[in-house]
Amino acid sequence: MLIKTKICKRCFKNYIPSLIEELFYDKSEFCLDCLNKLENKIRYFKLCDCKCESLYDYENDYESKTVIDLIKNKYDIELTNMFIIKYLLYLKIKFYNYTICFAPSSKSSFNKRGFDHLHEMFKLLNNKKIDCFIKTQDIEQKHLNKVERLNINKYIKLNIDKKELKNKRILLVDDVMTTGSTLKACLELLKTCECKKIMGLVLLKHI
Amino acid sequence: MDENFVCEYCNNKDKRYFGIKNGKYYCRRCIEFSHEQVDKSYQINKDAVELSLNYPLSEKQKNISNKVLNALIEKKNVLISAVTGAGKTELIYESFEYFLKRGLKVGFATPRKDVVIDLLPRFEQAFNKLKIVGIYQNHTKEMLGDIIVLTTHQLCHFKNYFDLLVLDEIDAFPYAGDFVLNNFFYNSVKGNYVMLSATCNKKDIDNIRKDNGVVFELNERYHKHDLIVPIFKYGSFHTRLMKIILILKRYNKENKPCFVFCSTIYLCERVFSYLKLFVKDGNVVNSKACMRDVIIEDFKKGKYKYLVTTSILERGVTVKNLQVMVFDADSKLYDKDSLIQISGRVGRKIDSYDGEVTFFGNVKTEAITNCIDRINYVNKNKNL
Numbered sequence: 064m065l066i067k068t069k070i071c072k073r074c075f076k077n078y079i080p081s082l083i084e085e086l087f088y089d090k091s092e093f094c095l096d097c098l099n100k101l102e103n104k105i106r107y108f109k110l111c112d113c114k115c116e117s118l119y120d121y122e123n124d125y126e127s128k129t130v131i132d133l134i135k136n137k138y139d140i141e142l143t144n145m146f147i148i149k150y151l152l153y154l155k156i157k158f159y160n161y162t163i164c165f166a167p168s169s170k171s172s173f174n175k176r177g178f179d180h181l182h183e184m185f186k187l188l189n190n191k192k193i194d195c196f197i198k199t200q201d202i203e204q205k206h207l208n209k210v211e212r213l214n215i216n217k218y219i220k221l222n223i224d225k226k227e228l229k230n231k232r233i234l235l236v237d238d239v240m241t242t243g244s245t246l247k248a249c250l251e252l253l254k255t256c257e258c259k260k261i262m263g264l265v266l267l268k269h270i
Numbered sequence: 271m272d273e274n275f276v277c278e279y280c281n282n283k284d285k286r287y288f289g290i291k292n293g294k295y296y297c298r299r300c301i302e303f304s305h306e307q308v309d310k311s312y313q314i315n316k317d318a319v320e321l322s323l324n325y326p327l328s329e330k331q332k333n334i335s336n337k338v339l340n341a342l343i344e345k346k347n348v349l350i351s352a353v354t355g356a357g358k359t360e361l362i363y364e365s366f367e368y369f370l371k372r373g374l375k376v377g378f379a380t381p382r383k384d385v386v387i388d389l390l391p392r393f394e395q396a397f398n399k400l401k402i403v404g405i406y407q408n409h410t411k412e413m414l415g416d417i418i419v420l421t422t423h424q425l426c427h428f429k430n431y432f433d434l435l436v437l438d439e440i441d442a443f444p445y446a447g448d449f450v451l452n453n454f455f456y457n458s459v460k461g462n463y464v465m466l467s468a469t470c471n472k473k474d475i476d477n478i479r480k481d482n483g484v485v486f487e488l489n490e491r492y493h494k495h496d497l498i499v500p501i502f503k504y505g506s507f508h509t510r511l512m513k514i515i516l517i518l519k520r521y522n523k524e525n526k527p528c529f530v531f532c533s534t535i536y537l538c539e540r541v542f543s544y545l546k547l548f549v550k551d552g553n554v555v556n557s558k559a560c561m562r563d564v565i566i567e568d569f570k571k572g573k574y575k576y577l578v579t580t581s582i583l584e585r586g587v588t589v590k591n592l593q594v595m596v597f598d599a600d601s602k603l604y605d606k607d608s609l610i611q612i613s614g615r616v617g618r619k620i621d622s623y624d625g626e627v628t629f630f631g632n633v634k635t636e637a638i639t640n641c642i643d644r645i646n647y648v649n650k651n652k653n654l
Contacts, residue, residue, distance in 0.1 A: 070286045075299075137301045141289040177292055 072141050073097040073130075090187060091148045092141075098149055100126040106268060110243055111250040115263030118150055121239060122270055131239060131267060134184075138176045143183035146266045151187055154264075158190065158234050161262070164253070166237035166245055167196040167219055169203050184266065185236060196249055197222040209242055216248035221256075228256040240265040279305055279426065280453045300450045303426040310431060312375075312414045318399035319370040319416075321363055325620075328494070331357055334486050335364045338464065342434065343368075347483035348464045349475065353648050354614020357492040358466045359389065362436050363396055365464070370400070370416065374433035377418040379425060379455065381445035383407055385438065386419050387563060388587055393417055425454040433461035439585050440467045440474060441607055468614060469607035490652040493620040497645050500613045500627040502599070502634055510630045511541070514595055515548045517628065518576055521593055522549065526625075527569065528576040528593040531612055533601035535580055541597055542578040551575040557582055584611045591622040599638055600631030609641040 068077045071094040078094040091098070102124050106117045119127045130146070133139040147154070165181045173179055185192070200218045235249055246263055253261050276283050277297030287299040327335060334350065341348050342365050352358050362378075369376050378393070380386060383406045390404045403415030405424045413427060420428075422437070422445045437445075437455060445451050455463075465478065475485055491497065505513060514530060521528050530545070532538040535556045542554045553574050555562050562582075569577055570589055577583070581603075594615050596604070604612075609629070616625035629638055 072289075072298075075286055133301065138291070139289065139298060139301050140291045141298065 069094075071097055073145065087152055088148050090144070090151075093145055093148065098145070101130070101145070101149070102127070103149060106270075110246055110263060111254070113250050113261045113263055115246070115265065117240065117265045117268035118146065119267050120270055121267040127267055134180055135172075135176075135238075138178075140178050140183060143180060144187060147184060147187055154188060158188070158262070158264075161190055161232045161234040162228075163188065163190045163192045164195050164233055164235050164249070165192070166235065166249055167198045169198060169201050171201050172203060181236065181238060184238065190234070193223065193227070195221060195223050195228065196252070204241075204245070212242050212244045215244045216251065219245070219248045219252065221252055225256045228253070228258050230257070230259050232260045233258045233262070235261065235263045237263075237265045239267045239269075241269050279303070279429065279457070280450045281457070282449070282453075300426070300454075303423070303450070303454075306427060307429055308413045308427050308431070314370060314373050314375065314416050315400065316371060316373050319367060319397070320399055321367045321396060322398060323360070323363070323396060327357070327360060328490075328492055330488060330490055331361060331492065334488055335361050337486055338362065339365045339368055341484050342462055342464070345462060345482075347462050347478055347481055349470065349478045349483060349485045350464065350466050350488065351470050351475075351485065352466070352468060352488035353491060353497060354468045354611060355491045355497075355618040356468075356488050358438070358468075358488075359392065360492075361488075362464055362466075365434065366397075366417065369434045370397075374461070375418075375431060376434045376436075377420065377428070377432045377458075378436045378438065379420055379422050380438040381422050381442040381451075382439065382582070382585055383421055384563075384566065384582060384587065385585060386421055387566075389419055393419060422451045422455060425451075425458045428458040430460050431458055432463075434464070435459045436464045436466065438466045440465050441469055441471070442585055443581075469610050471607075489648050491617075491623070493623045495617065495623040496649045496652075498613060498616045498625050498627050499645050499649070500609070500629050500638075500642055502629045502631070502638055502642070504632065504634075505630055506632065510597060511544050513630070514597070515545065517595065518545070518549045522575055526591050526593050527572070527574075527589055528595065529583060529615065530576060530578045531584070531594065531596045532578060532580060533598050533603040537598065538578050538580050545576075545578065549576065553577055555579045555583065581608060581612075584608055584615075587615060588618050589615070590619045591625070592616055592618075593626050595628045595630065597630055599629035600633050600635045604637055606637045606640040606644065609637055610644060613641070613645065 066079055068079055071078055072092045074097050084091060101119060104120050108115050130142055134142050163185060168181060197220055198218050199220055202218060204212060233253055237246060240246060275295040280300040282297050282299045287297060288295045289298045338348050338361060350358060350361060366376050386404050386406045393402045397417060400416040402417045403412050405413060405420035435458060518528060532541055535558055538554055538556050546552055551574050553565050555565050555577055568574055592615055594612060596612060613627040616627050617623045
């Protein structure tokens with residue numbers, strides 16, 4: 064057979080990748096129908112005077128909500144690429160020589176899942192990656208209310224030497240942004256490290 | 271990696287549904303369901319088992335009820351095919367009593383959440399000293415009880431648990447034809463199962479005969495009156511609306527509640543937006559409507575005179591004196607079975623066995639003629 068068929072990892076149906084998909088999403092394992100269900104809405108905003116952007120909306124978008132729920136609560140590792148794949152070329156060009164810093168996540172949920180969902184989500188970007196933050200207490204934010212979430216900066220600390228980040232372009236990434244307190248705390252810490260440039264990127268944002 | 275990997279929850283062997291995590295296969299077909307299992311050490315309160323029915327069973331019901339119990343004692347599976355409103359639920363009370371008195375675990379599963387809510391008070395009445403638990407979406411805090419009434423989705427928590435499991439409405443969406451739900455059902459049965467249906471097809475009958483089972487038929491309603499034969503009326507969109515408004519006004523005077531079925535949610539909203547201008551005290555119910563439980567509850571209490579609804583209310587709902595209209599019976603979404611179920615909503619109570627079922631449409635489709643033929647056939651052969 065000359066035509067290669069693939070199996071979509073979201074709807075489990077066979078599909079034949081079109082030419083555009085072959086060119087731009089060659090590592091994609093999802094059919095275009097499933098990918099197009101995610102509404103791409105890039106939003107630009109500022110946090111602590113740093114430029115940030117989000118790729119999808121969390122509210123109003125049923126598909127993105129279900130996919131992130133499958134990854135984080137049902138431990139489905141195969142879907143992790145789904146958010147990045149549409150923006151892969153854009154992200155590769157825009158953040159060409161940036162170093163990716165991951166926002167901290169709680170250890171207990173990592174043990175339950177068996178994989179680090181943030182690392183898996185940004186696996187397709189070839190940038191240098193460092194895990195520079197650590198949570199001093201194991202807190203899961205989904206049980207907290209808005210006021211309690213604002214105190215999260217007490218528990219976040221730098222994991223590595225500040226010199227390692229000096230004169231580097233840093234891209235801080237996270238999966239879902241609700242109040243922005245985690246991102247704010249991380250950005251404040253990064254600002255003390257004399258980086259060349261700091262930017263933020265979140266996949267899903269509560270409007 | 272294990273080449274012969276089979277999912278322990280849904281028995282899936284198809285490789286396209288497998289994912290790889292940390293060098294091991296895992297099943298992605300049933301991943302939406304939680305795999306937390308309930309505590310199996312729950313003890314049933316044997317002394318409190320007491321069946322108290324407000325009304326006696328009819329002779330035929332008693333006959334079949336006995337047959338079912340005997341078949342279950344012989345460790346056989348049972349399929350009961352009975353017409354709508356025949357009192358299928360009452361048929362298994364006797365078997366429930368027998369099993370519960372011996373401390374065995376029983377459960378009642380159905381694909382629809384609304385049916386679970388509808389059934390709970392009926393079970394509470396019949397077994398008034400036992401603890402009866404209803405488990406459905408967003409209502410999963412309490413999982414253990416003497417009798418468990420649940421949706422088929424929640425069977426994922428009860429692997430290898432039930433000594434007797436009853437499944438109502440086997441041909442209803444989403445259970446029918448769903449691989450995962452079907453396997454959840456078979457996996458949660460430790461002993462035997464009973465299937466109930468008003469509109470079962472040959473395939474179900476064949477399947478159960480293969481699986482060490484027997485089939486019982488009951489073609490008579492509890493009150494021994496005929497099933498109501500639907501009337502078909504032609505009309506375009508607006509003439510249909512006019513006719514429905516006139517009929518609704520007549521029902522209002524006679525103080526009869528009414529369901530107007532529409533095939534899609536969009537059509538549902540659109541029809542109601544017209545109807546509410548002419549007839550007061552109505553509401554819409556569909557799967558997207560919030561507070562749908564509250565609206566249905568209010569309807570049963572008599573707060574609303576009519577409801578415009580999609581097929582969510584087509585099964586298992588019993589309202590006294592109900593009349594039914596179908597706005598677009600010629601829609602492709604309605605097949606013979608769902609039309610039979612819809613017309614089976616009417617005349618279910620012993621003191622209100624009469625009623626009207628009206629189908630509207632541009633064309634008389636095959637499903638409509640088949641439905642009317644089938645109801646006529648059942649009415650003729652009810653003494654068999």
